[in-house]
Amino acid sequence: MKKRWWNDKIAYQIYPKSFCDSNGDGIGDIPGILTKLDYLKALGVDILWLSPVYPSPFADQGYDISDYYAIGREFGTMEDFDRLLAETKKRDMYVIMDLVVNHCSEEHEWFQKALADPEGEYADYFWFVKGENGEAPTNWRSYFGGSAWEKVPGTDKYYLHMYAKAQPDLNWENPRLRREIFDMVNWWLDKGLAGFRIDAIINIKKTPAFHSYPVDGPDGLSSCAHMVEEARGVGELLQELKQNTFEKHDAFTVGEVFYMKEEELEEFVGDEGHFSSMFDFSAHLLGESEKGWYAATEVPFRLWRETIFNSQKKAEGIGLLANIIENHDEPRGVSHYLPRHAQNELGKKLLGATWMFLRGIPFFYQGQELGMTNCLRCDISEYDDISTHDQYRKALEAGCTREEALACCYAFSRDNGRTPMHWTDGENAGFTTGKPWLALNPNYTEINAAEQEGRADSVLNWYRRLTALRKAHNDTFTYGRFLPVYESKEDVFAYIRENEETGERILFAGNYGTAGVELSLCGGREVLATNCGREAELNAQLKGGRLTLGSCECAVVLLWA
């Protein structure tokens, strides 16, 4: 594997709208982010990923962009953004932005021009397709529910939108559209941006002819994902994108890729791959049902462990995956992955350490470092997220009660990760002096950065320790092999990272069970960290060739080479 500047970095996703509000309008902004750079630096973070801060009508919280060359006024100005680039640079940090180019907003000038002249050149920037007998061209369901087609007013055509109808899909077969995108990407990279997180990118390749698929839901439609699975040739588009943009700037890219064919991993993240890295969503997909959130099933610990081990093994020798426990589309990791008995600080630290030392690039999501949790709402009207409303409807239609449908939202809503960040236990958690755009999780009075700052055994200080430890053994954790161990122990998540060049070997072992476990361990040299303050005790155990871990306890142990 080639050594690249990003391989050993730690990244942090900021959801700007909910991070820090500097002017009291209830919306987080770039000046707010600027006030938190030292906090992020102290956490040990190198790369900041900003979810979209472009102008947008917010049909899908900024993932519907109406101008790719500007900063949305809610978020500040281009001067603020330039200041962010300068201030991060001073601190040896990098900024990447979201690149959302499967679709734009219906308010983007390209789409407006296309609507104004549906036979003109801009119509060909999109997918304007004739209907069949007065109906949509195919039976595709958009990812957010309902038909993926919307009538182009005054014509017999429909435009394709795989997401919301306010997000028309762009036509990547059109070389002029591709050129526009390449120019835009280069414009940002020339400005000093370090790269991009690339949104929904697998969807840019469509099948050459559009046809319906067998109905797969009570709405009489069929998921547009079937088309994505049938489509071939996304790699050519991605290579062209890379060669015309990222490669020339040595930019870091991380793809949001679903429906990849397994044998394509090397094409995506190998040395010559389309991207520097891509998110490992394998654990997040577990338990999901095509029917919707209401039909999701519980994921047993062992399946979760096995799934992560498999991803780790598959990527070895090929490239680096980007590891997450949560993001702005997922429930909070501690609420989702931890069994009930582990829903406490010890459990949160256990999960954090399990994730931190995996092979790949760790991506924090804001608030993860505090152990922020899912947020209970009493009525569907309290949710903002477009997909939550769709899933709630689906649950009711399938016969769930209102309470059951709300319970699904509590477990899975994308708003769980989007509530404002908890800075203090004061008014609005110190996020804003105004009215927050989305109601806070009331538990900010207990879970907040100010309280954790000064408490040595807080989740925040544990994460600081973990990032420091990762950096202190940089090469081992970046390039070292990944070896699962103690797999026969039902509740133990454990692996060794082994540096083939130096011989350094480090064990991570965590106990997700309710009872204590004893592991036999020969070759233990030094306990580097435990989440329970038992360093001295466990060090003493090493001499006897064993290691005991109580419920939710974990240890990082340096082994003899």
Ligand code: GLC
């Ligand atoms: C990605 C984003 C998600 C958005 C979707 C459409 O999945 O992460 O938030 O809704 O793309 O842009």
Ligand code: CA
């Ligand atoms: Ca603001």
